[in-house]
Amino acid sequence: MELELTRVEYMQAGITSGRTLRILPGPGDKSQQKIVLGDDDGVVQVFNIKSGVPNIVFKTLPGPKINRVELGGALGTVRDKVFVASGSETRGFTKKGKMFLQFETNLSEPIQSMYISGSDLLVCGNYIYNQYHDCKDSNYLLAGDKINDVIALPAEKVEGLIPILACADRSLKVLKNSEILYTCELPGPPTVLQLFYNDGGDEGEQVLYGTLDGKVGVMNIGGAEPSAGWVLEKEGQYSSIQVLDNFDITGDGMRDLIVGRNDGTIEVYSYEDGEESEPELKLTHHCGESVSGLEGGIVGYQGYEEVVAATYTGKVFGLTTLPGGSSALSTRKLSSDAQQRLLKLKSEVDDLQNTVSKEREKYQEQAASLFGGMSTIPKLSINDKFTLNQTDASYSLSLECQTSIEHVLLHSDVPVDLLDVEKNSAVVSYSTCNPEDGNFLLATYRCQANTNRLEIKIRTIEGQYGTMTAYITPRLQPKCCQIQTYKIRPLSLHMRAHNIDKERHYNVLTLSGNFTLAEIHSWISFCIPEVSERVPAGDDVNVSFVSTFLDTILQCNYSKGESSFMSDNISTISILKDFLTREATKKKIQLEMSCKVNDESVIETLNHIHPKLESQLLLAKQVALIEPLKDLAAHETDTTFLSPEYRYILEHSLQLEAQFKRQPARLERLYGMITDLYIDHFKFKGQNVKNRVPQLLEILDKYEQEKLIDFFQTEVS
CATH class of the missing domain: 3.30.310.200 (TATA-Binding Protein)
Incomplete structure (x- = not known):
């Protein structure tokens, strides 16, 4: 079944952090629901949509940055209480805006993640986990690795409170009181947790997780030992998972898995073969900005399901099942009061635009005046991630700014390779560098208009370490630049x-x-x-x-x-x-x-390198044959006389060239690793074999695994 959703814009708020959008439960199954949103300005607001226009139910005054928004309520009842975390404080609001809780935790670091289970409050900083029962400290844990998220199995289905921490060491840590009961290994560093099917499954013991390198999976926590379920991993899609939800958007009676990623991709997966099997992708939507909040519900129009999302810059929009989306809503007849309000709003927007234009012109005149003027450099918020991709042994650097980016200058004092990113529309140019001065890379990415997110892919060389610096220049006046630095570690891969x-x-x-x-x-x-x-x-x-x-x-x-x-x-x-x-x-x-030194280890390492080297040599050979074969095919009408190998190269020339282009200098990198392995092997034996490197390179040019192993095993006189 094909799924078609229409995007509907709702409102523009301030910059938002991860997991700060929630949808309150409605009074009925198909009734409209309210949206809760917290932003970095400290504003918490609840609003609903009437006739396609947001209607504010309540809105707090600005304050400390909102790091997390969660819903809670007594066990067995509807979760309709709003809890927000800012700094080390937690506040609770009713759906009408009355604050019933203001609780200052004793955390020495800001709350980064939070979960509510009945009267239990679970909060985490970067390394500290605290549990409060009725606002009284009950359990505490100092984690050895950074905590990215926290959740608890549903108390209605399992016995006792079982908190689960998502830690940056690629594991889930299952707690009992203040101790780690056991650890579950994951295929990537987890960034977000969500109960499977929103209730943990039949036994309440299944947890969904999303990872920093773009994987989504399920883990069964119950029993003496955990067991891993299915894992979703899309080739070429390594953007980190920001938020997960379960909601029946397809209307087949089963909740679908909804995924929001850091690169702005929203995906809907459906369980066509049952909940135990791996779900199938039904819809992909790109919103152009990282998704900070996402949840399914009925918001824009009664009886029509939709996915509501918030982006990093504060845009709130819906992907609705209503045919035509906002255009269908606009065809409904508005009351005279609503029409008057819309006209008034349009008039206010026009007045504001005129005022902004006048002030901008006034500022430009003062800045260009010979008498001098005052210019203030605005404070920029940069959302960046530097992530190691396990699949292709490369790093992804994503840079996102609250305003449009003009260009990004990338500088590195160690050798790195820049790889192609298909969805990157920026134009890159390289400047000449002098490695003797510690400059190995100087590249400029010039972005198109209205681009506020850039993704760069990098491959490092182990053993060479230093710093990579990104200079981000937004389209603002006066010109300013934000500097972000990233460590290239000795064992970076x-x-x-x-x-x-x-x-x-x-x-x-x-x-x-x-x-x-x-x-x-x-x-x-x-x-x-x-x-x-x-x-x-x-x-x-x-x-x-x-x-x-x-x-x-x-x-x-x-x-x-x-x-x-x-x-x-x-x-x-x-x-x-x-x-x-x-x-x-x-x-x-x-x-x-x-x-x-174990001599057998060198042979083992060569065996690990062998399939990669053989594959890369074959690819290089195939790419080298593409042009001659194309010339031959241009002069011959019938190419059936060619061998199956050559016909394969002709038929798949575009894919082979694209694959080769995505892996620049990979063959040289493998040659370098084998050379280092040879030199290091004899260095620990007190022998210098650098004079034999040319012989080694000759063997690699006519590669045969047996000859290479024999060369490594030959004693140096």
Whole structure:
């Protein structure tokens, strides 16, 4: 069944943060519902839609930024109470605007996520979880990793309160009182949690999660051990999940899964084969801005379901099932009072536009005057994300501004590759750089008019670390620029892992010295992504990582004065050793180190590289043959004499060229990794083999796996 929805614009509010839009339950199944919205100006408003026009029910005065909006109520009743979190304070409102709760929590950091279960209030900062029962502190947890969201299984279906934390270390942590009951490993860092089907499923034990790299999945929390359900992963769609909801928008009697992403994509999935099976995509809508809030309901017109969304810049709109959308609403006859109000509003808008034009002209005259004038640089809000994509071992940098972007200047003091992004309409130009001065990249992205979001894809080189800086210039007068910086880490292509293969052959690096746990943890945090900046509780730390490019493993175990690192890739050990030595030297800490090299690990790493190298060599060969084959086909009417391999290249030439274009310098990168592996392998044996690199490159040009392994195993005299 094809789903068709029409976009209807409702209102423009201030800048909004994630999960700050909710829809209040209506008095009946098909009756119109009210919308709750909180923005960064601290304004909370409840409004409904009458004749396509928003009608404010209540609106608070500006104040501290609203970080979260949730609905609550007594267990077993309708959740029609509005709870908002700003700073470390939680406030509660009735649907008519009466404030019945103003509770100052004892959190030492602002509330970032919140959930209401009956009389229990669950709030989280970046690392702190607190539970309050009837506004009395009942449970507390200091998490070792950043908390991105919190939820609890429905108390009506499960026994007791079971909170669940979504943590940045790619896990869900299931709590019991103030302790972690168990941890569920996820395929990506979770950003948002939602009860499956809004009620946790039949047993109330299923939780939906969305990840930073664009995956959506379900986890069964019940029983002694959790079990993973289906996972949605679209090829080429790596934008982070901002919000999830379940609502029957297709009208088939089953709630559909609605997904809002950071790149402005709204997706509707339907469970055609039952709730236990993976849902199928029914609709995709691009709104051009990151989605900060999204929920299904009946808002614009009685009896017609729709998806209501709020964007980063505060636009509130609906995707309605009403044929014709707002045009259909406009055909309804308006009362004389409504017509008078619309005319008055239009007159006020015209007056405001005239006033703005006059003030802008006045300002331009003062700015250009020889007598001088005063110009104020406006404060800009930049919504940015720098995300590692596991699928293609690259980073996505998304930049979003509250106003149109004129251009973005990208500078890097380490070598990086810029990859193509299909939905990126900006024109990129490169400037000549001098690597000797620490300038490896200087690129300018010139944006089209009315572009307030830009996405850039980057691939880094492990072992080379530094800083990438983005200079964002909006279309404003006077000209101003916002600077955002991003760390390129030494082991930038590694991600957190929980279960590793213990049967591999590992190289072991052991360090000891007069360093504290905080010092060694800060070094590891700077060196590897997805490591908490906060020092974990306890006397020792054990964390594991996997390379997104080669699938090799790194295991770190460190405590005060001692640390050990295990990896099946000797180059990873070499990078880590050089970095830690440099950091210890800066602090004048003397290190004692030893390294056990396992020769079998090198062969294992070459086996990991082999399929990637073979595939890339084949792709390069196919792309090189495209033009000659096209010339041949232009002179021959019948190409059936060609072999199946050559016919395949001709028929799929566009796809092959696009694939090759999406992976610039990938073959050179693989050659570089093999070369580093060869040099590092013999370096730990005390031998310098850089003079043999030309021989290695000759073998790679005529690649055969057996010959390459033989070359690595040949002893150097």
